[in-house]
Amino acid sequence: MNRTPPPRLLPSVTTPLLTLYSAALVLALAATAPWWLRELRPAGKYREGFAERLGRIPRRRLHAPAAGEVTLWIHAVSVGEVLAAVPLVAALRSALPHARCYVSTTTRTGQQIARARFGADSVFYYPADFAFAVRAWLRFLRPSLVVLVESEFWPRFLIEAARTGVPVAVINARISDRSWPRYQRLAALWRPLLGTLSLVLAQSDRDAQRLRALGAPAASAIGNLKYDLPPPLPTPLLDQLRQAIQAGAPVLVCGSTLAGEEALLLPLLPEHTVTLLAPRHPERFDEVAALLQASGRPWSPLSLWRRDPQPIAPGTLLLLDSVGELAPLYALAQVAIVGGGFLHAGGHNPLEPASLGKPVVIGTGYANFLEIVTTLRAADAIRIAGLPEIQQTIAHLLADPAQAAALGERARAVCAASSGATSRVLSALLPLLQPQPALGTGA
Known part of the structure; x- marks a missing residue:
């Protein structure tokens, strides 16, 4: 025909x-x-x-x-x-x-x-x-x-x-x-x-x-096709980091951050955590590296660390300065923070950490992912916080692992139910x- x-x-x-x-x-x-x-x-x-x-x-x-x-x-x-x-x-x-x-x-x-x-x-x-x-x-x-x-x-x-x-x-x-x-x-x-x-x-x-x-x-x-992407598989870098991060150290993964967000978020994140920052755009890697250098906290770009892996203590800042490696690293997180919404730039997709069963926190500017966020919110499977609330939101999730785990499991269930x-x-x-x-x- x-x-x-x-x-x-x-x-x-x-x-x-x-x-x-x-x-x-x-x-x-x-x-x-x-x-x-x-x-x-x-x-x-x-x-x-x-x-x-x-x-x-x-x-x-x-x-x-x-x-x-x-x-x-x-x-x-x-x-x-x-x-x-x-x-x-x-x-x-x-x-x-x-x-x-x-x-x-x-x-x-x-x-x-x-x-x-x-x-x-x-x-x-x-x-x-x-x-x-x-x-x-x-x-x-x-x-x-x-x-x-x-x-x-x-x-x-x-x-x-x-x-x-x-x-x-x-x-x-x-x-x-x-x-x-x-x-x-x-x-x-x-x-x-x-x-x-x-x-x-x-x-x-x-x-x-x-x-x-x-x-x-x-x-x-x-x-939405984005629900059908399978959870990311483990990678050698993920395994290396798991072995290097000090046992019991809480980990925050801040993914897909945009210009200006790192400077706003860093002072609000707990200093006793290992924090992995993954800027959205690779041309900003040097800019974010300079920001981490000025923070006074121990830090390392992962491109340098992976050549000579060393133990990673609480309080360390890590910069993911490569493309295409973020999704599996969400598996490290006690709390996953997805950028793009703290400066009302439309937000970024929270499904990568959600599909791994991780508790996800995003900013209030998520217009570009309204359908996904609305679906997660209806199941109480995501946390939305403006900058004034972000510190308290993260602290509550870190202080109550059972609550955080339940939040992540609800997110995983939403991903499974919405696929097809x-x-x-x-x-x-x-x-x-x-x-x-x-x-x-x-x-």
């Missing part, structure tokens, strides 16, 4: 609004040129993958699809989306053993995790939203299906995919309270663009309702995989 082609784009989008959007994008790049030049220096975080973002195919590294091969393009913006995609990619590879899955990311940390999980020959940087860059990747990959993880909508990309007849599915979709007013103001733009989508699977009923209001065809709630979205997404995606029509070049 042939797949029904996507709806035609309205002229109002393909002409004046699209022209205005493209012009605004060019002007924005011109206005920010000094910043981009700085970031493109050898040490700049955007230097890596810059050519790929502009449509250059790294053929010596990226495995080219064979003629007639079924190819799937899965776009996962950063670390959270990459991890959410891991069970789905495994399920797709199992269901379609002769197909090839390619994964794109936007951030450098996401790229590093994706290469480690999926292999460097199938991972690349997502193109900038210019026609020439998007078309170059569509021609190279010849995708049978594009899957966007969460609400990563770029107008030019959606238009070019529709023009070439490639079905685009959005999974794990969400629209946060913070983003919703902006989408509503541009509803005239989004309605025809989202109308080109072949499938929209949302995290919750509220997300589905918002997407339908914006023009997404029959958006439906199917659950991957199989539902897979069942919805497979019918879209029909023979790929010939690609056009567009106007």
Whole structure:
């Protein structure tokens, strides 16, 4: 059975609004040129993958699809989306053993995790939203299906995919309270663009309702893929730390902290604990190291410690200055603190420590993970604390191990009970995989 082609784009989008959007994008790049030049220096975080973002195919590294091969393009913006995609990619590879899955990311940390999980020959940087860059990747990959993880909508990309007849599915979709007013103001733009989508699977009923209001065809709630990521397995570093930390020393793991949070949290954390800090962004490792040096407490970067492991006494600060190693280290924690919400930056995913049965504390700014936090709160499986309460909240959990353990077990139970979205997404995606029509070049 042939797949029904996507709806035609309205002229109002393909002409004046699209022209205005493209012009605004060019002007924005011109206005920010000094910043981009700085970031493109050898040490700049955007230097890596810059050519790929502009449509250059790294053929010596990226495995080219064979003629007639079924190819799937899965776009996962950063670390959270990459991890959410891991069970789905495994399920797709199992269901379609002769197909090839390619994964794109936007951030450098996401790229590093994706290469480690999926292999460097199938991972690349997502193109900038210019026609020439998007078309170059569509021609190279010849995708049978594009899957966007969460609400990563770029107008030019959606238009070019529709023009070439490639079905685009959005999974794990969400629209946060913070983003919703902006989408509503541009509803005239989004309605025809989202109308080109072949499938929209949302995290919750509220997300589905918002997407339908914006023009997404029959958006439906199917659950959150992030519950399906299995608990992280032990690693050699975890085993080394377990052996080195003094018996009975309480351990705090502060993961995914953002700029400014470490300076606010450190004075509030008990000094008798071993505290492991894991900044969200690797370009901040030196900045956080300087902060720990100035704290007056004994400290060490783990990259240095692991070369010559020494006993770790209570009161020690440890800096996780590597990418992709945080999740298993939550197993050390008597209390896990997940950053991103103490300065109201939207928060980060608390499910990694929750899946390990750890008591989790987050800040009050968790808008980006509202569905997950609401589910955990309903089961009394998480603690939410502003900076004035964080000290007391941690002290109570450390002083009452039974209460902390019960909190962690409730969190683990929520993760288990909420799983299953991957199989539902897979069942919805497979019918879209029909023979790929010939690609056009567009106007």
